[in-house]
Amino acid sequence: MLLYFYLNTAKLLYFLLLFFDRLIFYHIDKSLPLCYNLGMANNLSIMIKPASAKCNAGCKYCFYRDEVQARSVKDYGTFSNELACTLIDKVLDYVGSGYLSIVFQGGEPTLAGYAFFEHFFSYLKIKNVANAKVMLSLQTNGLLIDKKWARLFKEHNVLVGVSLDGDRKATSERVVKGEELFPRILESIRILREEKVDFNILSVIHKGNVKRGKQIYEDFKKRGFSNLQFIPYLGDNPDYVLDAKDYAEFLIDTYSLYARDFNTSPTRIRQFDNYLMLIKRGYAEQCGMNGRCEPTLVFEGDGTAFPCDFYCTDEYVLGNVKHQSIEELLLSEPAIKFRSTSGLKEKCKECPYLNICKGGCKRYATSDSFCEAYKIFFSHTFK
Ligand code: SF4
Numbered sequence: 001m002l003l004y005f006y007l008n009t010a011k012l013l014y015f016l017l018l019f020f021d022r023l024i025f026y027h028i029d030k031s032l033p034l035c036y037n038l039g040m041a042n043n044l045s046i047m048i049k050p051a052s053a054k055c056n057a058g059c060k061y062c063f064y065r066d067e068v069q070a071r072s073v074k075d076y077g078t079f080s081n082e083l084a085c086t087l088i089d090k091v092l093d094y095v096g097s098g099y100l101s102i103v104f105q106g107g108e109p110t111l112a113g114y115a116f117f118e119h120f121f122s123y124l125k126i127k128n129v130a131n132a133k134v135m136l137s138l139q140t141n142g143l144l145i146d147k148k149w150a151r152l153f154k155e156h157n158v159l160v161g162v163s164l165d166g167d168r169k170a171t172s173e174r175v176v177k178g179e180e181l182f183p184r185i186l187e188s189i190r191i192l193r194e195e196k197v198d199f200n201i202l203s204v205i206h207k208g209n210v211k212r213g214k215q216i217y218e219d220f221k222k223r224g225f226s227n228l229q230f231i232p233y234l235g236d237n238p239d240y241v242l243d244a245k246d247y248a249e250f251l252i253d254t255y256s257l258y259a260r261d262f263n264t265s266p267t268r269i270r271q272f273d274n275y276l277m278l279i280k281r282g283y284a285e286q287c288g289m290n291g292r293c294e295p296t297l298v299f300e301g302d303g304t305a306f307p308c309d310f311y312c313t314d315e316y317v318l319g320n321v322k323h324q325s326i327e328e329l330l331l332s333e334p335a336i337k338f339r340s341t342s343g344l345k346e347k348c349k350e351c352p353y354l355n356i357c358k359g360g361c362k363r364y365a366t367s368d369s370f371c372e373a374y375k376i377f378f379s380h381t382f383k
C-alpha cells in the first residue's frame with residue numbers, strides 16, 4: 001500500500017515537473033536525452049550494446065574495453081533480429097503508454113549493421129500500439145555514417161551523439177591515426193547536418209586536452225556545434241588521468257563561456273544544464289547527478305542485462321532478457337544490491353555544496369580527485 005502510494009505520488013510529481021520544465025527549461029530539455037527511470041512503473045531507460053565492445057576506432061582511453069578485459073565474457077556477440085524483437089516486446093509491454101528511452105552504445109553500435117537498425121526501428125514502430133513516448137539516441141565515433149545512415153536516423157528521430165574531443169590534435173591523442181580520422185568525423189557531422197539529424201558532440205576530457213577548454217568550446221561554437229557533453233576520463237592510464245586542479249580550471253573556463261552565451265547564442269553543455277536544473281527544480285535528468293543510481297538496464301549483445309554502463313561486470317549480471325521479464329531484471333538480487341550501494345559518503349553530509357553535487361555518480365566517487373575538482377569549481381562559480 002505504502003509502495004503504491006509512493007509510486008503514484010512520485011509519478012504525479014514527475015509529470016508536474018515535466019510540465020513546468022517544458023515552460024521554464026524548454027530549450028534545455030529539448031536538447032537532452034531524458035532519463036526517465038524514476039523507479040516508476042511504465043517509464044524505462046535502457047542502453048543496448050548491439051555489437052558488444054567491438055569498435056572500429058579503438059580509442060586508447062576506452063573505459064568499456066578496460067571493463068570488458070576484467071570480466072569472464074569479453075565479447076557477448078552481436079544482437080540478432082530475433083533478440084531485438086524479444087527485447088522490444090518486453091520493454092513495450094513494461095512501459096505501456098509511458099516513456100521509453102533507448103540509447104545505443106558500444107563499443108561502436110553501428111557495427112551491428114544498417115540492416116539491424118532498420119529492422120529494430122521498424123519493428124519498434126509497428127509494435128508500439130500503446131503509443132509509448134519513445135526517445136531514441138545513439139552514440140557513435142562517426143566513422144560509418146553516410147547519407148543512408150543519416151536518413152534512417154532522421155526517419156526515426158534518433159538523436160546522434162558523435163565522439164569528438166576537440167581538434168585534429170585531440171583526435172590524434174585519442175586514436176591511433178587520429179589525424180586521418182578527424183576529417184572523416186567532420187564529414188559525418190556534415191552529413192548529419194545536411195540530413196537535418198539532431199546530433200550532439202561528446203568529448204572525453206583528459207590530461208591531453210584539459211588545458212584547452214576555452215579553445216575547444218570556441219572551436220565547437222565556430223563550427224556551429226551547440227549541444228555538447230564533456231565527460232571526464234575515469235581510468236587509471238597515466239597518459240590520460242586528470243589532475244583535479246586542471247579539471248576544475250576546465251570547468252570554470254567552459255562554464256564562464258556557457259554563461260556568457262546563455263541568453264544570446266546558447267551552447268548546451270549537459271553537465272551545466274543539469275546544475276541549472278538542480279538549482280531551479282532540485283532534480284537533474286543525468287544519472288548520478290541526483291545522488292543516486294537510477295534503475296537503468298544495459299543489454300549486451302546476447303541479451304545479458306546489467307544495471308549500469310560502468311558496471312557491466314560479472315558481479316552485476318542481472319539475467320538475460322531472453323529468459324526474464326523487465327520487472328524480474330529490475331528487481332533481481334544484483335540490481336537491488338547495486339542500487340543499495342549507492343548513497344552519500346560521510347564527508348558529503350556536511351559539505352556546503354551537497355545541494356548541487358549530491359555526492360556525484362557512484363563510479364566517479366571512487367576517485368577523490370573529482371570531489372576536489374568540484375569543490376574548487378562550485379566555490380568559484382556558485383558562490
Ligand atoms: S554508477 Fe553513476 S552512471 Fe551508473 S547508475 Fe550509478 S550514478 Fe548512474
Ligand code: SF4
Nearest residue numbers: 348351354357359371
Ligand atoms: S563536493 Fe565532494 S564532499 Fe561535496 S557533495 Fe560533492 S563529492 Fe561530496
